[in-house]
């Protein structure tokens with residue numbers, strides 16, 4: 663239990679970033695941002711393009727924090 667607590671924090675309210683994956687179409691260049699899925703990595707072939715059904719390539723994986731609430 664102690665290990666889990668040290669890995670995931672113990673009581674601090676930290677906002678975790680949401681991980682996104684960006685895939686770029688090899689044909690029409692359309693860029694689609696979608697939630698990260700297990701196994702995604704840069705330069706991995708992505709899903710078929712939603713516009714022209716050509717193959718896509720994952721060109722970015724990044725975390726983004728939700729907007730801060732005041």
Ligand SMILES: [Zn+2]
Pocket residue numbers: 687688689690691692711712713714715716
């Ligand atoms: Zn396309």
